[in-house]
Amino acid sequence: MNKNVKRSLISYLVLFALIFGVLALVSNGSQNVDKSYTEQNFAEDVKKGTVASVYVQQNAEVPTGTVEVTKKDYSKVIFYVTDVNDFQKQCEKLDLSEKKIRFQMSDVVRPSVLERMLPYIIGVIGFVILIMLMVGMQGAGGGGGSMANFGKSRAKMTSEADNKITFEDVAGLREEKEDLEEVVDFLKSPSKYVELGARIPKGILLVGPPGTGKTLLAKAVAGEAHVPFFTISGSDFVEMFVGVGASRVRDLFAEAKRNAPCIIFIDEIDAVARRRGTGLGGGHDEREQTLNQMLVEMDGFNVNEGIIVLAATNRVDILDPAILRPGRFDRKVSVGRPDVGGREEILKVHTKKKPLSDDIDLHEIARTTSGFSGADLENLMNESAISAAKDNRKFIVKEDVDKAFIKVGIGTERKSRIIPEEDRRITAYHEAGHAILFHVLKDVGPVRTVSIIPTGESAAGYTMPLPENDNMHCTRGKLLQDIKVSLGGRIAEEMIMDDITTGASQDIKQATAAARAMVVKYGMSAELGLINYETDNEEETFVGRDIGHRKMLGEQTASTIDREVKRIVDECYVDARKILEEHIAALHLCAERLLEKERIDQEEFEALFDEAMA
Numbered sequence: 337m338n339k340n341v342k343r344s345l346i347s348y349l350v351l352f353a354l355i356f357g358v359l360a361l362v363s364n365g366s367q368n369v370d371k372s373y374t375e376q377n378f379a380e381d382v383k384k385g386t387v388a389s390v391y392v393q394q395n396a397e398v399p400t401g402t403v404e405v406t407k408k409d410y411s412k413v414i415f416y417v418t419d420v421n422d423f424q425k426q427c428e429k430l431d432l433s434e435k436k437i438r439f440q441m442s443d444v445v446r447p448s449v450l451e452r453m454l455p456y457i458i459g460v461i462g463f464v465i466l467i468m469l470m471v472g473m474q475g476a477g478g479g480g481g482s483m484a485n486f487g488k489s490r491a492k493m494t495s496e497a498d499n500k501i502t503f504e505d506v507a508g509l510r511e512e513k514e515d516l517e518e519v520v521d522f523l524k525s526p527s528k529y530v531e532l533g534a535r536i537p538k539g540i541l542l543v544g545p546p547g548t549g550k551t552l553l554a555k556a557v558a559g560e561a562h563v564p565f566f567t568i569s570g571s572d573f574v575e576m577f578v579g580v581g582a583s584r585v586r587d588l589f590a591e592a593k594r595n596a597p598c599i600i601f602i603d604e605i606d607a608v609a610r611r612r613g614t615g616l617g618g619g620h621d622e623r624e625q626t627l628n629q630m631l632v633e634m635d636g637f638n639v640n641e642g643i644i645v646l647a648a649t650n651r652v653d654i655l656d657p658a659i660l661r662p663g664r665f666d667r668k669v670s671v672g673r674p675d676v677g678g679r680e681e682i683l684k685v686h687t688k689k690k691p692l693s694d695d696i697d698l699h700e701i702a703r704t705t706s707g708f709s710g711a712d713l714e715n716l717m718n719e720s721a722i723s724a725a726k727d728n729r730k731f732i733v734k735e736d737v738d739k740a741f742i743k744v745g746i747g748t749e750r751k752s753r754i755i756p757e758e759d760r761r762i763t764a765y766h767e768a769g770h771a772i773l774f775h776v777l778k779d780v781g782p783v784r785t786v787s788i789i790p791t792g793e794s795a796a797g798y799t800m801p802l803p804e805n806d807n808m809h810c811t812r813g814k815l816l817q818d819i820k821v822s823l824g825g826r827i828a829e830e831m832i833m834d835d836i837t838t839g840a841s842q843d844i845k846q847a848t849a850a851a852r853a854m855v856v857k858y859g860m861s862a863e864l865g866l867i868n869y870e871t872d873n874e875e876e877t878f879v880g881r882d883i884g885h886r887k888m889l890g891e892q893t894a895s896t897i898d899r900e901v902k903r904i905v906d907e908c909y910v911d912a913r914k915i916l917e918e919h920i921a922a923l924h925l926c927a928e929r930l931l932e933k934e935r936i937d938q939e940e941f942e943a944l945f946d947e948a949m950a
């Protein structure tokens with residue numbers, strides 16, 4: 337037996353001894369719990385009349401406890417119950433008081449602070465000893481693992497030499513890469529920016545569904561700029577020992593400062609940066625401390641110190657607003673699911689090193705994988721390669737891809753993402769309807785993007801106008817046009833399909849809300865005049881509105897309001913339908929183009945509109 341083996345044996349022995357020690361302490365070992373005695377036995381004994389008294393001791397927090405039964409012959413049994421409340425009910429049924437059996441139940445035993453801390457203290461001491469042993473082992477030349485870094489930043493550093501990922505490896509995502517281009521340039525030559533007094537963002541948030549290439553993009557930024565890359569995942573911070581997360585953040589930033597210029601990448605930032613004050617117990621939980629430390633660190637380094645913090649999340653809505661403030665993550669880059677063109681490019685990247693047979697058409701695969709993320713596509717090609725290898729072939733054939741498609745597409749989550757052709761067609765017409773109205777009506781739009789790529793939640797697609805300019809006042813004309821645009825989706829469905837879908841519910845809600853606001857809030861209905869009929873919080877309690885509202889307004893007024901709202905919506909409907917009928921050629925062309933490309937930008941949309949209407 338050599339020296340190292342002996343050493344590690346000793347350390348294991350110490351570890352076991354410690355664990356047993358802790359267990360013995362925690363389990364309050366002095367009582368002898370009888371495992372063979374059960375509630376059943378107890379019930380029998382009660383019926384037999386051998387029981388004198390029962391004493392139940394409840395444990396803290398959890399509903400478990402120990403029951404001490406004293407028999408008439410003064411012998412004692414102690415047994416364990418998993419639910420003291422259940423047990424109490426059981427006892428009530430057994431009519432203990434009638435049988436003159438004394439029943440007593442302790443209040444919940446809360447161990448003193450010291451007692452509660454004891455296992456932790458012992459645990460920490462144990463850990464320290466263990467680590468010391470391991471460090472000793474390393475010193476003695478043994479491979480002891482990297483346990484010595486416990487408590488230090490667990491960030492993985494990738495030096496510039498190891499990171500070979502560049503923007504070329506990130507397919508599609510053209511706009512996203514453009515957005516990050518200036519960050520790369522800054523990291524390459526910070527002085528250029530410093531001299532001009534330019535402020536480069538400290539933090540950039542990459543937002544998008546899982547598997548769309550956020551991590552990849554962050555690595556590529558580091559790779560392009562030839563700077564070190566520190567990654568840490570938000571979930572790594574969530575540690576059991578209070579304060580470890582915060583100290584880890586501190587170490588991470590200190591380490592980064594030593595290596596500036598560099599990139600810190602915080603994956604799954606939502607794990608730490610969830611809205612504060614929602615944690616259980618409300619107080620200073622671990623997550624909160626970690627988040628606070630992160631904010632302190634981000635505020636602490638200078639803008640042009642050469643550290644850029646990238647963070648990824650798929651949920652911006654749950655993030656603490658504090659992290660989105662200027663000087664923190666004030667820049668957002670949305671990373672969306674790829675469109676057909678993007679998917680083809682991603683497929684190209686992931687088939688670069690895979691020999692394909694001639695019957696494989698990447699464009700065709702891209703077309704049939706609507707809703708797939710980059711990671712899904714990578715997985716698809718990987719499965720195809722595995723299938724080919726199983727058959728001892730040297731290249732991938734179409735059949736492999738088809739097999740892989742079934743395998744990859746089988747998961748319930750992805751199944752819902754594979755959209756039947758008919759649904760795509762309906763969505764295409766629906767979105768085209770919105771888009772054409774945006775374009776034709778003069779106070780709304782212009783259309784920036786029309787898309788039928790599912791966004792993940794409920795919307796099947798979206799049509800986005802350019803951000804509005806900050807008009808102080810919204811005109812009656814614009815409000816009416818907004819309503820028409822909202823109705824456009826449903827109208828287009830009606831015009832083309834035999835049936836209508838439920839896909840327009842959000843639109844209808846929006847149109848109704850706008851029409852209602854015109855009547856009750858803006859005094860835009862001649863019949864009701866310039867009177868505010870709003871109930872307390874009209875917008876928020878949209879659903880519950882009618883109840884409170886009718887009571888307050890009286891039958892007559894309420895029904896007039898409803899009639900007016902309906903009149904406005906109906907008039908908008910007629911108008912919108914007329915516009916769409918006049919532009920039906922554009923509607924068809926836009927829908928066709930959407931089916932083919934899934935996403936159309938402003939330029940393409942305007943061109944196709946002119947083409948159709950020429």
Ligand code: ADP
Binds near residue numbers: 506548648
């Ligand atoms: P996220 O961080 O957004 O969840 P990742 O960056 O981890 O996604 O992507 C997982 C994998 O999917 C990547 O390693 C890569 O193989 C593939 N992938 C995703 N998006 C792309 C893309 N745009 N181009 C090439 N590969 C991609």
Ligand code: MG
Binds near residue numbers: 547550551552603648
């Ligand atoms: Mg990721």
Ligand code: ZN
Binds near residue numbers: 825826839840843
């Ligand atoms: Zn719609």
